[in-house]
Amino acid sequence: MQGFEKYKKMYFMPPVDCYDWVKKDAIEKAPIWCSVDLRDGNQALIEPMNLEEKVKFYQMLVDIGFKHIEVGFPAASETEYQFLRTIIERNMIPEDVTVQVLTQAREHIIKRTFEAIDGAPNVIVHVYNSTSVAQREQVFKKSKEEIKQIAVDGAKLVYDLAKNEKGNISFEYSPESFTGTEMDYALEVCNAVLDVWQPTKDRKAIINLPSTVEHSMPHVFACQVEYFNKNLKYRDNVLLSLHPHNDRGCGISDAELGLLAGADRIEGTLFGNGERTGNVDIVTLGMNMYSLGVDPQLDFHNMKEIRSTYEELTNMEVPMRQPYAGDLVFTAFSGSHQDAISKGMACHSTGNDPYWTVPYLPIDPKDLGRTYDSDVIRINSQSGKGGVSYVLKHAYGISLPDKMKEEFGYRVKDVSDKEHSELEAERIYDIFKSTYRDVDCVFCIPECHFKQNDGIEASVSISYKNETKAVTAKGNGRLDAVSNALKQNFNITYELSEYAEHALSRGSSSKAMAYVGITVNDKLIWGVGMDEDIIKASINALTAAINRADLIQA
Numbered sequence: 001m002q003g004f005e006k007y008k009k010m011y012f013m014p015p016v017d018c019y020d021w022v023k024k025d026a027i028e029k030a031p032i033w034c035s036v037d038l039r040d041g042n043q044a045l046i047e048p049m050n051l052e053e054k055v056k057f058y059q060m061l062v063d064i065g066f067k068h069i070e071v072g073f074p075a076a077s078e079t080e081y082q083f084l085r086t087i088i089e090r091n092m093i094p095e096d097v098t099v100q101v102l103t104q105a106r107e108h109i110i111k112r113t114f115e116a117i118d119g120a121p122n123v124i125v126h127v128y129n130s131t132s133v134a135q136r137e138q139v140f141k142k143s144k145e146e147i148k149q150i151a152v153d154g155a156k157l158v159y160d161l162a163k164n165e166k167g168n169i170s171f172e173y174s175p176e177s178f179t180g181t182e183m184d185y186a187l188e189v190c191n192a193v194l195d196v197w198q199p200t201k202d203r204k205a206i207i208n209l210p211s212t213v214e215h216s217m218p219h220v221f222a223c224q225v226e227y228f229n230k231n232l233k234y235r236d237n238v239l240l241s242l243h244p245h246n247d248r249g250c251g252i253s254d255a256e257l258g259l260l261a262g263a264d265r266i267e268g269t270l271f272g273n274g275e276r277t278g279n280v281d282i283v284t285l286g287m288n289m290y291s292l293g294v295d296p297q298l299d300f301h302n303m304k305e306i307r308s309t310y311e312e313l314t315n316m317e318v319p320m321r322q323p324y325a326g327d328l329v330f331t332a333f334s335g336s337h338q339d340a341i342s343k344g345m346a347c348h349s350t351g352n353d354p355y356w357t358v359p360y361l362p363i364d365p366k367d368l369g370r371t372y373d374s375d376v377i378r379i380n381s382q383s384g385k386g387g388v389s390y391v392l393k394h395a396y397g398i399s400l401p402d403k404m405k406e407e408f409g410y411r412v413k414d415v416s417d418k419e420h421s422e423l424e425a426e427r428i429y430d431i432f433k434s435t436y437r438d439v440d441c442v443f444c445i446p447e448c449h450f451k452q453n454d455g456i457e458a459s460v461s462i463s464y465k466n467e468t469k470a471v472t473a474k475g476n477g478r479l480d481a482v483s484n485a486l487k488q489n490f491n492i493t494y495e496l497s498e499y500a501e502h503a504l505s506r507g508s509s510s511k512a513m514a515y516v517g518i519t520v521n522d523k524l525i526w527g528v529g530m531d532e533d534i535i536k537a538s539i540n541a542l543t544a545a546i547n548r549a550d551l552i553q554a
């Protein structure tokens with residue numbers, strides 16, 4: 001593609017090797033999560049949320065379990081300011097929740113921010129300024145020392161103003177555009193800020209490393225984080241926080257590798273809303289941990305409701321393939337996947353293995369409020385016998401005999417292929433009934449009686465071409481006797497080769513399903529019967545099979 005010469009690497013590796021994170025293979029505990037939905041997410045919306053919308057979103061974040069919530073940029077607008085005042089005045093900040101506010105390192109903005117937080121019980125005042133080469137040279141037109149001074153002045157001002165507040169105030173600093181900043185310089189600025197704040201065990205400071213614009217592969221970010229983890233001053237009294245964006249589509253990997261590299265805290269949003277390609281998606285991050293057996297300390301079991309509230313308030317859409325939340329993320333249309341899932345679910349239902357290991361389903365859809373019936377196996381022309389028989393079993397309690405599954409699978413596939421559409425369970429059931437049960441009959445058996453007479457003797461009434469005849473025949477079972485009566489009456493040849501039956505409980509009536517396979521010229525032809533009486537069901541299945549085989553002239 002023409003034009004690539006215009007670009008170059010915009011990031012900086014740390015001055016020393018920082019590759020200890022590579023040796024770890026798992027995140028062992030949940031980080032401190034900070035939702036920035038109401039600030040970074042909100043500032044990126046076409047239409048930022050109004051006050052009541054923010055209140056509703058905030059309550060959802062509290063319910064999910066966030067303990068740090070960046071509630072806005074109070075100096076940005078009257079709505080932002082009033083929103084914070086509202087949740088303070090309505091007593092909506094639980095004791096264990098700390099609200100966070102963002103401010104530029106500018107005096108009037110910081111002062112306005114402090115007016116907004118008055119009366120809040122626990123607050124993080126988050127101050128930022130850009131440190132990258134591009135911003136220093138093009139936006140601020142200042143030297144490294146001057147940029148560091150902006151950070152230090154901002155840190156001093158928030159520190160001084162906090163002394164007048166009754167609430168519990170802590171501080172966060174972000175070297176904004178960190179990923180375009182030389183690492184030793186970014187560290188120097190952060191350490192200078194920490195020197196102002198003098199964090200202690202009881203009043204930890206937060207240093208937040210944003211990939212304001214994601215410029216590199218995730219391993220580079222991990223090395224940068226490790227460099228900070230090893231070289232920040234007051235490290236024991238500092239929470240090392242990450243704020244990944246997603247410009248290269250690696251926000252999740254940045255966060256996960258960054259946690260391996262020593263970070264304690266993650267800032268992100270639900271479903272990855274945020275500037276440009278978004279912030280890191282905390283739903284995915286949390287559920288990734290969950291799927292590896294680590295409690296994320298956030299509750300997404302109500303995913304459908306969370307998603308619809310999010311969509312309603314932001315006007316954004318969660319795509320069908322969005323991890324854990326999209327409509328199709330637990331769905332298999334393809335035959336081999338469906339086959340493995342239905343076998344895996346059958347294994348799981350034995351309860352022999354306490355762990356979830358079902359193929360193709362990284363987590364149990366039920367954990368997120370999804371259902372196996374409508375979410376997991378859906379049928380189209382890519383589907384196979386496993387999926388089709390799974391749907392019949394789960395929606396209608398019909399257990400097809402193994403030898404029948406393939407034929408019916410192809411029949412359903414063919415319908416879907418010709419119609420170019422997905423087939424719902426109801427449609428599959430209709431195809432099943434019209435193919436094997438509700439067959440056009442050239443004859444039928446209105447009555448049948450049996451007695452024991454050296455085996456079984458059947459007296460069968462056969463209606464054919466407006467005539468009803470009584471025929472008697474023997475067999476080694478009732479169905480065999482009826483079959484012999486039909487062979488004798490119509491002078492036809494076939495082998496009664498397959499038989500299966502099972503009870504079918506639906507609603508108040510309990511019915512039986514019978515499946516009969518007859519072999520004609522080496523071809524197996526199936527018929528199905530359903531009745532409260534298992535004998536009637538079997539006879540209906542046999543007549544359906546014979547009628548389908550076209551052995552008798554109409």
Ligand SMILES: CC(=O)SCCNC(=O)CCNC(=O)[C@H](O)C(C)(C)COP(=O)(O)OP(=O)(O)OC[C@H]1O[C@@H](n2cnc3c(N)ncnc32)[C@H](O)[C@@H]1OP(=O)(O)O
Nearest residue numbers: 043073075076077104105106128129130139140150176212
């Ligand atoms: C990466 C991020 O997401 S950062 C957060 C970004 N979010 C937002 O900007 C949303 C809310 N922002 C706003 O509503 C407005 O920008 C306000 C109210 C904060 C400030 O408004 P204004 O002062 O009118 O405009 P603006 O933001 O363009 O100010 C730019 C000036 O601030 C300076 N500045 C920008 N950021 C900072 C900062 N973090 N610290 C110190 N100075 C800064 C710029 O250098 C520029 O200076 P100049 O006036 O000397 O040229």
Ligand SMILES: CC(C)C(=O)C(=O)O
Nearest residue numbers: 128174176177210212
């Ligand atoms: C304010 C900072 C943390 C930010 O949103 C960013 O750099 O992306």
Ligand SMILES: [Mg+2]
Nearest residue numbers: 040210212275
């Ligand atoms: Mg951001």
